[in-house]
Each structure stands twice: as C-alpha cells, then as structure tokens.
Amino acid sequence: MKQNFTVRQGALDGVEAFLRVAQYRSFRRAAAELGVTPSAISQAVRALEARVGAALFIRTTRSVGLTEAGARFLSRAKPAFEELVAASEVARDLGQRPTGLLRLTVPRAVVPILLEPLIASFCQAYPEVEVEIAAGEELVDLAAKGFDAGVRMGQFVATDMVAVRLTPPFPFVVVGSPDYLRRHRQPERIDDLRQHACLRIRRSNGSIAPWSLVDGNKTVEAIVSGPLIAHDFPTMLGAAVEGMGLAQVPAPIATSLVKTGKLVQVLKSFAPMAPGVFLYYPSRHQTMPKLRAFIDHVKARPAAAGKTRVHVDDKRTRGTKTR
Template sequence: MKQNFTVRHGALDGVEAFLRVAQHRSFRKAAAELGVTPSAISQIVRHLEERIGAPLFIRTTRSVGLTEAGEQFLARAKPAFEELVAATQAAREYGQRPAGRLRLSVPRAVVPILLEPLIASFCRTCPEVEVEIAASETLVDIAAEGFDAGIRMGQFIDADMVVVPMTKPFRYVVVGSPDYLAGNDRIAHPDDLRQHACLRLRRSSGALATWSFNDAGRAIEIAVSGPFIAHDIPTMLGAAIEGVGLAQVPEPVAASPLKSGRLVQVLAKFATMSPGVFLYYPDQRHVTPKLRAFIDHVKSSSS
C-alpha cells in the first residue's frame, strides 16, 4: 500500500550536520563535535543539498559561507530542529519518570469508598502526575477512549486485560430501610421478593440487571420489579435509604448506612459473592511510568 507521509522518508537526514557546519562555518569543527570525519560531514551535507536541489554552502580552501538558499534554510530549519530536540527530550523524560495526565474510567460507586483516599495519597506521592477520573457506569473501551486504565468489578472486565486486585471478594447484599421493612411482609427467601418493591439497575447495555442469589450452592437469578429504576448504584442506594424499596448492592457500598442503622440487611444467607474490584489495563509490553507508579501504589495500599 502506498504511504503518503507529510514529511518524506529521510527528509531530516543531514539537517543536524548542516546546522553544525553553519554554526561553526567549518566542516572540520562540525565533524569533531559530532564525532565523525570531515569527509563524512561533507558527504552528508552534499546528499542534503541533492535532496533539496540547491547548494547550501559556498566552500573555498580557507572558508565556508552560506548561499542565499542556505541562509533561508538555516532561518527555518534551526528553530524547527531545536523544537524537535526539545520535544524528544520532553517525551524521553515522560518515559522515564511518573508525570503527565493519568486518565481512569471508574464506576461512581467506588469513588467515595475506594478512590478518594487512594487518589489523595497517590497525588501526595507523585505530585507530577495529574489524575483525571471519569466516573460512569458505561463500560468503555479504555484504549479507544484514551484512558490509561479502568476500575471495575471483576465480572465486567474483558479476559484480555491485565488486572490488579483493589479489594478482596465481597458479597452482594439486599438492604432496605427500617421503615420499609416494618411496613411490609417478612422476607425469608428470594422468592418472597416478588411481593416487594425492588429497586432496579439499568446497565449501560440497556438491560435491567437481575438479582443473583446462592441457595445452598445453587445459583438463582430473579427478575425483580418495583417503582424505581436507577442507572448507577449510589442513586439506587439513596432510594433504598429513603424507603422507596429494597436494593441489592455490593456490601462495601452499603457498609456505612448499615452500620448507622439507616439500612438493614435481609436474606443474608442467600448472598452471592463478587470477585472484587480490580484495576485493569491493556496487556502492553511497556507500561508508562505514571501508570506503573499508580499500579505500585494500588498494590502497596491493598496489601
């Protein structure tokens, strides 16, 4: 396939040699500075002149001067080459130390309970890294969307991703407010949920999530019904606290309202397990220093 590059292949060859000769007005001094022979420098410059189609230097046995074409080329090539060198150095530094913007795709539910303390300590540890959090329930293609990594529950991560555990496995629990539970029928088995107001979660795919249970080793899936549908777990949890109905949520998310008594757990013996929350990123041979620093921070914080 024909390639149409903006800059022709090899077009930059010889530019540094030209700039050194122009600076010193000497092929010999330029050669010594670059660590090559004067004849090598002369040949490199000659090839550059051939590609450009104009002589750049006026050569005599005693001196070296610039032609009008050489003056024009120097005026534009020198600042452009210096900018290219600076860009190369900046990129090299980013490749050697934790710096730059670290973009993470995360679900809203993990931000207050997991990410806020972790990000605060990471920012103190790596002040040159700028952390950007995109909180959404949508399962995005992190590589296509320009994210360095994502954070999700293990069951929602593609198998080709590298994963780092951020939490231990935890239970999915069914919770309701004391007022709701006091005014409704007793709940002894998942089948009893059919007579209750259950708060539902719409996944990013558009499907309504079913509720999962473990009945003595037998997996149960129930399509519940109720008056309220949320698009994220914190919203659904808030509705449960307000007494709208029952909600099935990750236990760490409900830990604080359970402890304070704003929520009560039911069907505890039927709770199913989640593998936990993981940091994940594409399988790359070269992980950037900023991501490597964050991975190491996650590992040290969860150990």
C-alpha cells in the same frame, strides 16, 4: 486508496549536520561539536543537498556561507528540528520517571470508599503526577479513549487485560430502609421479592440487570420491578435510604449505612459473591512509570474498604465476562 508518506524515508538525515554547519559556518567546528569527522559532516550535507535538489552552502577555502536556498531552509528547519528535539526529551522524561497525567476510568461507587484515600496518598508521594478520574459506569476502550487504566469489578474486566486486585471478593447484598421494611413484610425467600418494590440498574449496554441471587449451589436471576431505574449504585443506594424500595448493591458501599441503622440487610443467605474490584490495564510492556508507580502504591497500602490489606493479583484475568 493507499497514500504515500508526507515525509520521505530519510528526509531528516543530515539536517542536524546542516544546522551545526550553519551555526558555526564551519564544517570542522560542526564535526567537533557532533563528535564525527569533517568528512562525515560533508557527506551528510551533500546527501541532504541532493535530496533537497539545491545547494545549501557556498564553500570556499576561507569560509562557508549560506545560499538563498540554504537560508530559507535554515529558517524553517531550525525551529522544526528544535521542536523535534524537545518532543523527544518530553517523551523520554515520561518514559524514565513517574510524571505526567495519569487518567483512570472508574465506577462512581468506588471513588469515596477506595480511590479517594489512595489518590490522596499517591499524589503526596508522587507530586509530579497529575491524576484524572473519570467516574462513570460505561465500560470504555482504554486505548481509544486515552486512559492509562481502569477500575472495575472482576466480572467486567476483559480477559486480555492485566489485572491487579484492589479488594477481596465481597457479597452483593439486598438492603432496605427500616421505614420501608415497617411498611412491607421483610422478604424471607427469593419469591417474596415479587411483592416488593425493587430498585434496578441499567447496564452500560442499555439492558436492565436482573437481580442475581444464590439458592444453595444454584444461581437464580430474579426479574424484579420497582419505581426506580438507576445508572449507578450510589444513586440506587440513596433511593433505598429514602425508603423507595429494596436495592441490591456491593456490600462495601452499604456497610457504613447498615452499621448506622439507615439500612437493613435482608435475604442474607441468598447473597451471591462478586470477585472483587480490580485495577486493570492493557499490557505490562506498555506500562509507563506513572502507572507502574500507582500500581506499586496500591500494592503497598492497606485497602480503604474494611481496613483490610489489599490482596494483589498482578495477572491477566481469566474466566471473566464483559458487560
């Protein structure tokens, strides 16, 4: 059943005029304060009294006083009106300069290699902005959960989002520890994965993701098995370092471990390419200064991963799919 508004249309009309008259006990001074004519103030107060259903002032040729109804109205209306004015000023401030709380939802894997250096430099450049990072793999509704923006790989960004590229495309690599590969023959073909312990990841929708590989121009989804099912790439990567099995992960998070010899890449020619990592948000028209400042900061800085410059595509994503 449709409900009526608690506050009637126009219920606040004349309240500021009433408060000024009550403050100065003068229609003329109230008019001068608000930059209107005494007649306009008088009409606004009369209209308010008509809506309230009671006289608010006692008027004589020499003075203006409050009725009992006016005094009670003043005691409730004055603090409420001041709160409304303060609320407007806070909202206006947020809409005019970078300030307030910037909330970002991001995968755990990108925090140390991409976001930490960006966030540190951004907070130094914009000290009036507080940044909150919610690290998790779940794909959340930005508006419903109160986030300003999110960070995800391009294939998981919905087509109605505006996307800003944070990294170039990169491969998904299969890696294993030297200890594991000493105990198991290194795979050379996709079918060889049947004889290996393959670490897997559970998607946010509850399903276990197959390993996606390429064989020439053909994409192959390999159903693998192994001792561990993780909910994020860092956990799976750590298990691979400990020799629990092979893991398929985004190349940027494995690069340093491969360089130091803690992991070895296998099946290199079968590695598929991912579109890269993107910052995404709902609409340019709803972008607050705090988010616009962060977007500009991202565009102006080199990428953390690989020390290459950030490639920026400030556009709506096309041809992507959600998890």
